Amino acid sequence: MTNKKYEVTRRKFVVGSSALAAGTGALLAGCNPAPTPPRPPSPNPVTPGDGITIVPGNKALVYILLDGGNDSFNMLVPSSASAYDQYRTSRSNLALDKSSLLALNGFTDSNNLTFGLHPAMPKTQALFNTDKLAFVANVGPLIQPITKAEFASGAKPLPVGLMSHSDQSRHWMTANPGVRTNHGWFGKLADELQANKADSAISMNISMDGSNIAQNGTKAAEYAITQEGSVGLLMKESGKFPGQDALNRELLKGFDAIMSPASTQAFHETYADKTRHSQAQHETFKAAVDGVNIGTVFSAAQLSQQLKMVAKTIKAGASLGTEQQTFFIRFRGWDHHDELLKNHAQKLGVLDTALFEFQTALEELDVDDQVLTFTGSDFGRTLTSNGNGTDHGWGGVSIVMGKDVNGGKIYGEYPPMTLGSANPLDVGGGVLLPTTSADELFAELAIWFGVQKGDLAKLFPNLPHFYNHLKAKDAPLGLVGT
Template identity: 50%
Template sequence: MSHPEFTRRGFLHSSGLAMAGTAAMTMGLPGLARASGAMITPQRKALVFIMLDGGNDSYNMLVPTDRTHHKQYSRTRGNLAIARRELLGLDGPDDAAGRSFGLHASMPEVQKLYNRKKLAFVANVGPLVERLRKEQFYDGSAQLPLGLLSHADQFKHWQTSRPDVRENQGWFGHFADQLQPSLSAHEIPMNISLAGHNIQQNGAHNLPYSIKSEGSVGLYVKEEKSQLNEVLLDSFTKLMNEDYAGDPFMETYLGLTRDAQAKHEVFRDATKGIKAPGRFSGSDLSQQLRMVARTIKAADRLGLQQQTFFLRYIGWDHHDELLNNQGYMLSVLSRALGEFQHSLEEMEIDDRVVTFTGSDFGRTLTSNGNGTDHGWGGNTIVMGTPVQGGRVFGEYPSLGLGNDNLQDVGDGVLIPTTSTDQLYADLSLWFGVQDSALNTLFPNLHRFTDTANGGRLGLFA
């Protein structure tokens, strides 16, 4: 078996041992794997997905501030309601129902981005198999997402947008299958994860490339001269260049290790010397986004045009102590988004990057005492210079309960008025996906395109 020749120099200036790279997968993605013709137009763009893992209570993130609707919000939320005077005001226009909006006080950076028209919200979005009314929810006449209200299932559905099946391949993965049908040992995948293995970036033939906030990782031996280091370097060189053709296990193991090391050296060299301008705070999320900014800037060196990134910010399952815990986490998110967008603008690459958030589900509008329980529809963020910012897209729902809310199926669990298919269709079109390929990419999308604008949200001009 042929493999790259590894030298002593190749092991220096590296850090740790990576499980990375791309592997062939034997199972294809039903309905997606090989559509005819080019589905994606290559262009210099990047999508950055931040998963708010656990279920963000997004109706305390984006809150109506006009007196009528805030009064309804306060009555429903009870002890979890945020006073009007504490909310950060957002510039208009008001929505179709005459509601003005404000943000949780912990999000001044997001407020500034929204008012600068660099950020928008999509209201009451979630996984849907088909449109439904709450009477259909009660009588079982409409198909619901599998495992509704389940962390594991909804977390997966947000990554695949195929809630009628339990699928382990995502739409970012399909991008890679189309744009990178085969990779050499030295090529970096377009799908880069700062959260390890994930479903969203799994393809039929591709897996994400995992990095850390410090960058890629590979085999490391200290550069200081010593007898021990000399022995280690010689051992590594011999091991990596040995021919184990008669031992399938060793050859497979070393093949993966060689591939990971080769990719690490390419990634390390491509990002070396690239700085992300501006100050990034010390949170894991901020430091990860700092690395994302550097990697996008290094796209040409990496031989990439399109890139996707997957990040996880864990800990949003606030059944208790919602007000304190969510306030802190929203401040971390807001600060990280502000720092990231500022850095992209300083590097003059902000016109080719869109960042968006998702979360397992929204939460109940009603309090369980000191927190909220699992819900369904919620509000999410889309950020970037290409976005038509300063707007709330979709239909922000009534925050009443029972008969006062057509979306409430109990305790303020809201049926989404916008599907993840619609959100992802807008993002995919911006990324370069052909309109004719959307129904292949998202098989349920046609069920949400019966409106005057064809189901499009209009996130991009």
Template identity: 40%
Template sequence: MTKKSISRRAFIGQASCAALGSTAFLSSVLNMGLINTLAARPHIIQNSGDYKAIVCILLAGGADTHNVLIPTTTSDYNHYLATRGNLALDKDNPSEVLALPGTVGDKTYGIHGRMNRVLDLYTQQKLSFIANIGTLVEPISTKAEYQSNAKKLPLGLYSHSDQIMQWQTSVPQNRSAVGFAGRMADILHDMNTIPNVSMNISLDGKNRFQTGNNYNEYSIKNNTDENNVGFKGHPSWWSNSGAMNAVKNGAINNMVEQEYSNIFHETIGRLTQQTSESIEIFENAFANVVPLQTSFSDTNISLDLKKMAEVISVRLRLGANRQIFFTTFGGWDHHDDVLNQQNGMLPQLSNAMAEFQDALEEIGMADDVVTLTISDFARTLTSNGTGSDHAWGGNQMIMGNAINGGRIFGEYPSLAIDNNELNVSDRGRIIPQISVDELYAELALWFGASPNDLDYILPNLCNFYSTSGCPAPVPANYGPIGIFAS
């Protein structure tokens, strides 16, 4: 593994933004009882049975989440109806909109009619929504602020490649190679007991979310098992297949372990070496997976989540006290045919999440795993015919027994085109009022990051919390979302 100059001590030394002594932020941390002493942490964890995992589902392409969570209070719904035009769902038709139980403040909301299982999870207080969340460098509260040059906007706003990257990196002012989960691994990798096994497991190959400065993800597929996770060997009917496999695989290892001066050689050599070093451990772990009783749908997203549940079930064999999983459910770039497409895709997502939650209950891990959805951006509120275009703030889901379920965090914005301080375009593009940083900060603290680590994990965080180390005051409506606060 590459060892760059970063060390935990360096982070501690540099910590300023989220330093102790903060106000709202700190008190929420204290409430959660999550302040760890750094020195103690590794010792505490190893034998405590303390396990936590974060599961991130990237809805790639930019899901039209204003048709996932729909305002149904009359005045708000009328705005929705007028703005969305032929893309509007009928709140009185339960095959289009399912009413969420209860009220939020004095308002009511519904969810997409094909998301029955999500409705159940919400009702059981195992799932909540986060309204109007998106990529932000710093808070932007009004259209005027957006239009003035006074506020820093995310780079390449409305572009897939940038926004999908920024949701993963949470550093929207840069094009950064490393992401939130990768930086978490940089800090927290040592909480796991087998150094060669990555904290980050991907079901979708390389991704920025899980790329750290010091650690790569480990990628598997939803059909990976003990028979295919490693290098294919000579057939067992060879009398000496074991020895010859050792020769063959030994040669590969010897080649990749050489020192290379060319940086491409070195990079591919190191990646292969890392892979090779993990193989035996994963073979052993997969061989010990007990088949889940929970049945999963035959969709990629369900099968990805099933594989994650299996990995979680053998976490001890991977030496894992902390894991972050990532996968992509693609195909949400609905410039066309958004209504029909979502009718097909949202139930896949809804079922997969519920099946995963069921499986976690089955293996007794539902208290320890939090699942979230992210997506490039939400889409224009107005139609382009049968679809919608790239926009900004939208609605995401978070699931798990550990969270405050059955809630809508944040404030659902007005969807009016006119006289709407948060709308920056005729097309209906809403400025997010919760930053990705705020969500990730709470996840990080729940996961076991120290407040002192947050300025490394989330470099922009102090733009959203008023803490003693931060240079400028921030609007009062920014601060902890309250996902985990009880």
């Protein structure tokens, strides 16, 4: 019997997506020169140099957040006869035709099930079938392992704001779902690796989405760029018509006067200092990425263009002094309560193309062994149809891509496709309990990045409930090669 306190309905949960302020100034992006409102204090602060041991290396983690809640049951579909029949019955009018599924060759899970991909993802199929990409099934933020009975009785703690967009996307960025914290695990990495970073130096955390929680540490912050790169004073570029260089020189005299540190006003001095640093960062960044040429053709879609800039930035890491990097991209538009079949196919097609282009470019630049790309999403969606779409769920599927991925496999356990009492994971309304913690996925990525196993709980405080990081010889999932 489902506890009424946790009864799953579309209207009982917060559905507003989180709005993270970009925080960039009108002229400059990257260091947020204009004053921004202070972030609320974190209930779980991590101080720079908190004792997290990270082995240095040329490594980059690229995080694509599928903002809104990806309907992963229509992204990765069981194709075995009985499992597909259960899927078709549970999904009713939203079920994909079995003949349209793209086969994942050579993989059968522990339950002897085979799988297919949404027909909009042929390039992802190729990456999987060539062992460059893997999936993690039924993964989500968890505090402790939980059963259906424990959920119904309230015997185990649940993530704060379960099935709320703002809270659940936050948990995917902080890996601390028991609290509302504004310190992300990428931010904690930078607190350690760049504890003594000069103000004018480039952050190792590069954002395609302005200010974000994932890359916010106690001291560390993101360096925000666009798909075109960093933004600065374009008047400093060489002139393309007669007189432009002379005009630039005059404009720069005015800029230098405004930014002069001679002012006695503390606010003015702080603003001027940050603006000078931002311009210096822009010039450093632009010079580094302008020296990287990519022959791989990228589509005009924003995600593709963002990943093209990410590839250039990774290649330019040595010039930027940021050999170890994290990247954050927020890919919006996945909240498909309505028109799921049409809209989901469009979003998956964009993702499919962008991932393939990005991996191809990394191979062209000979840095594919330095990069792991992964997706997260606020939550998976309900196994049931609401008539024309699906509602907020819990467990979902993540993608992990890279040369070092033990690809061509599905990790975790794909959930049963039945509903109600026949499914030990259905807690009501087709919401399925995750069986793999997001912490286990994150820990795999962090170990690859250089974090020592003994320090993993400092990044992921709930990880010990799922993985004995102090004694285990193997990684949590076996997802990433060493």
